[in-house]
Amino acid sequence: MTGWSHLVGAPIEDLPSPAVLVDLPTLRRNIAEMAAHTDALGVALRPHWKTSKVLEVGRMQLAAGAVGLTAATANEVLALAEAGIPDVFWAYPPVGAHRVAAALAAAERTRLIVGVDSLEAIAGLAAAAVANGTVVDVRLEIDTGLGRMGVRPDDAVALARVLHALDGVRLEGVYTHEGHVQGLGADPERRAAVGLAAGRTTAEVAEAIRADGIPLTSVSVGSTAGARSAPTASGITEARPGTYVYGDENQVAIGTISEADTAITVQSRVISVQRGEPVLVDAGTKAMSADGSMHGDGRIGTIVSSGGGLIATGHEEHGFVRGSTGLRVGDLIRVRPNHACGLSNMHSHVFAIEDGVVADVWPVVGRH
Ligand SMILES: Cc1ncc(COP(=O)(O)O)c(C=O)c1O
The missing domain is CATH 2.40.37.20 (D-serine dehydratase-like domain)
Structure with a gap:
């Protein structure tokens, strides 16, 4: 209120x-439909909460079966932790003292995982965690084609070794944001093919890291445009669509x-x-x-x-x-x-x- x-x-x-205005019946339907979709695929659902930033919406998503929520900014992570949301993936590198402080504060109240694509990006939080006597879960971001964040698939095993050996963190999984699927526009077949390829690449990287002797739990993909394709790849454990909860004109435009x-x-x-x-x-x-x-x-x-x-x-x-x-x-x-x-x-x-x-x-x- x-x-x-x-x-x-x-x-x-x-x-x-x-x-x-948020139409409640449509919102409820979107939440239930995506939960049923990921359930049928046998993958966990961890919606990106930045779409709404509304605690009531996040709680509805959790009540429908989501395993946790995803966040992008320090303020989002702190808001979720303070609200008692039990499991939060911060899909953003903890670079800068304010993010390190936010991660440590949030990790005291929730099960926190942070996303990272370099040693430099996690070094500050790792050192702070050691000083605090804690261990923070991390996921390694893989670039499957968006060309934004993420390590190239071929470089992932080498970086995974470094992260695995680092004190203060535990390498828990890998993830990608297949946002380039949306950029393909109104071409459902291309979207399906590129989304599936992004999922397969992420799963292959996870297998290569495991074959190197590093155990990984999560293999996570995430987008609304790729939600019907990327999580269908064998080996994917989690999907993180965000926009689906409200929908918008850009999603309507591409179908x-x-x-x-x-x-x-x-x-x-x-x-x-x-x-x-x-x-x-x-x-x-x-x-x-x-x-x-x-x-x-x-x-x-x-x-x-x-x-x-x-x-x-x-x-x-x-x-x-x-x-x-x-x-x-x-x-x-x-x-x-x-x-x-x-x-x-x-x-x-x-x-x-x-x-x-x-x-x-x-x-x-x-x-x-
Ligand atoms: C890392 C990450 N995961 C998941 C999502 C959710 O994607 P969408 O808004 O297409 O549902 C985003 C959105 O930008 C993102 O940046």
Whole structure:
């Protein structure tokens, strides 16, 4: 509950704007469906919690069978640990004194695993753990094609040996983020092939490390676009999709989530029609985030309420609507964001809604 809790029971038309609405039945369905999917594959589910940053949503995911949650930032990890979430994978290198301190503090309250792709990135935390008399679980990140973080598969065994020998840490597993699958766009066959290849590479690396005499428990993949393919590779033990929980326009654009399965929208009000077109609404970049569109047209939001159109661009508090019909000052529109995770970081709370009425108000915690 937040300062808006008096709005529980109110029709959504009474909400302040811009407001993030999370459709509860859709959210419940998304959580149950992904849990059933990973269950059927025989892999553990550890959703990336950065999509919502809402403790209530994380608890719903755990109640549906998730083994733990994944986080990206120090604030997210601390928020989860302080809330008593028992098992957290920090899929981000603990570089810098603030991250070392956050990892040690979190590890006192939760079972923490940290992700790393070099000795340099873990050296500080390892030394601090030794000084503390503790041991921190780590996973080695493998680059399976995204080209962001991660050791090249061919270099993984050598780094695994170094990490295995390091005091203060225990090499627990390997992981990849097959985010390049989303970048393939609306090509389901290519996505399936590239996702499966990412899963296979990760599993092969794990086998090579095990063959070198280092026991590993977890072999983890993670993305929404790759969730139907990467975890199907033999040897994968865990999947970490995040965006699936809310869905967003970028997933709709490439066909990984249907419009009916997107739980999140922003409700915005028309504030000026002086220009005719564009019509101005109160959802600009501060409400929608500046995350790019997979449609390739620079839009910051897609209008899903009657009249259609899109928020073609925006200033901080002004959204520029194009292609919508019949909008007048004071009208409400519903807008699907390009990217759910970026959107969450922009807002202090979301409204959980059911049948057009506010069912709950949830704080968004652990923001930057
Ligand atoms: C390391 C890691 N794992 C999992 C995910 C979840 O991917 P998605 O948002 O496509 O579900 C992300 C997202 O960026 C990530 O960075």
